[in-house]
Amino acid sequence: MEKALILVVDDNPVNINVLSTILRPDYNVKMATRGEKALEIANQANKPDLILLDIMMPEMDGYEVIARLKNNPKTSNIPVIFVTAKISVEDETRGLDLGAVDYIAKPINASLVQARVRTHLALYNQSLELFRQVTEKTQEINQTRLSVIQRLGRSAEYKDNETGMHVLRMSHYSQAIALAMGLDKIWCDRLLNASPMHDLGKIGIEDAILKKPGKLDGDEWETMKQHPRFGADILSGDESELMRMAHDIALTHHEKWDGSGYPQGLKGEEIPLSARIVAVADVFDALTTARPYKEAWSIEKACSVISQDAGTHFDPDVVEVFESIMDKILELRARFPELKT
Template identity: 60%
Template sequence: MIGTHQDKQTVLLVDDGAENIDVLSSVLRPEYKVKAAINGERALQIAGADPKPDMILLDIMMSGMDGYEVCRRLKANPATAGIPVIFITAKNHEEDETKGLELGAVDYITKPISPAIVRARVHTHLALYDQNRTLDKMVRERTEELRQTRLEIIRRLGRAAEFKDNETGLHVIRMGHYSRLIAEVVEHGDSWSDLVFNASPMHDIGKIGIPDNVLRKPGKLDEKEWGMMHRHPEIGASIIGDDRSELLKMSREIALSHHEKWDGSGYPFGLKGEDIPLSGRIVAIADVFDALTNERPYKKAWSVEDAVQVIDQNAGSHFDPELVPMFHEVMPEILKIKEQYAESTAMMEEAAAH
């Protein structure tokens, strides 16, 4: 790879003999940017710093930390594990080469070196490394594209279900944000909070299977109609199905559990306390708060104060009593979300972009 100094790939030479480094450097410098380390500790420092070398040529017999240990540490560190290592050493027994390859080296060259062999091996393994990095990048990009597509499908399906009894579909957007805010206080990690946020819009997907005359009835439901309504968590779980995806697993978990109550009086299974998945307990608070503070076919919107009072009064019966204080903790952010995604035509266009 011949080009400007900045375009050249970097090879790190590790040897406690200055003469050996000079010989290898003279062989490689015309085509590569060369760095050097005279001991294992310094080699690990250079390899771990950015920009990282593209390849490491590593002597085995060095004072202090030997090459085998350097290689082992490089491969144990995710930041340096991918850098190809070639051992260059006077140790020429088969068991020495086998040990080096077992530690993760890509090749093994014995001293005294042949310049032509060193150049050929370095060129070959750098080309393979470049190819692998390109393929990894393509896989990551494709995986991210599929993840984003899946997220968008889930959001759209959640809104489709919500359109059946809420004409704007903004409920799933608001309560998704509310759920994430509460989940962040729980501190299970950002990835888990994001999972709650992205899965919660599917909580009522089962409403697709409920007749409109029941779902949109302006008055109270009779016993038979309540029986139909109580089926929507299981219908939702059936729609989502059993999938290995963490996102769909949590979507199913939330769909099944967000109507369970802390005291065991909820549905569909009458789960009690911590038998109810944490995600479902979080979504239960977010869902009820948003349902109370927005108009529905069967009721007017409640004030925030009245809705919060109901949640407080039902801590320990309907809601997890440890989550209710966390709900209060994020109330300022919740009110901002409530205002941003208010039930208005103007907000619908903004919501469609999220």
């Protein structure tokens, strides 16, 4: 097993030599006589597992060194033990408040140094292992959650699309558009995972309306227009960013740029950007996919209609980006074909 790396920081070479002599039989040791050098070593790829830090040093004292270590995400978790003659209650309190895990008083006691270093390395290793386990479990939970979300979104599609592949295609179209717009990748990934729930409210629409082969009459259409509110009601009450986005998309993806959409008659940028992107992706896939009431349109015809509706139905900026990445859209369409039944 590889030895732990200890960084000893002290402006006095005698003190460094004493500590190095104590530690070298059991650990790898690096040394620094200035604060700047200590920070440089701590930021290297092979970071120290623990730092023994003097307080009273010229140019940059130990307090400033530890403050900078703790403010840097790359070094904030490295345990720091002050080794110093400055050992009043006030000094100790200040050091602990800044993030030190312990104090060792000078003159140095070899047995005490070995015991303290051994103890805090063990605690540090336990902390790293716990963090690894928590991270692994969190990833597992998140993956399970996303899987449930995707299946929840597909459940609505099974009412009017036997394979449910629509939600996979349109969610990937939405992410591709968002990425091409230069939006933050985390936001784009959230859109990928939230957009499958856009039509969740269809669960509340009776099959006689949803699967009607002909045109809906007035009352049937009014009933169909309720599905955004049904979906938003199902998705409300969760404060996570993912579910808030899913709620907004479910409620507003049938709003139109000119204000003629439903259910709220929102206009322009009153409509959340997520829903404006989903609207284009959703309509394109709906037009190019066979449904009980229509044949699939050609790519050219669907794109022509979307282009004509830019500025009325759709956000013109979103349409422009959509058209610019048609090769990517068609690649995604081929990746998620309708399943044969």
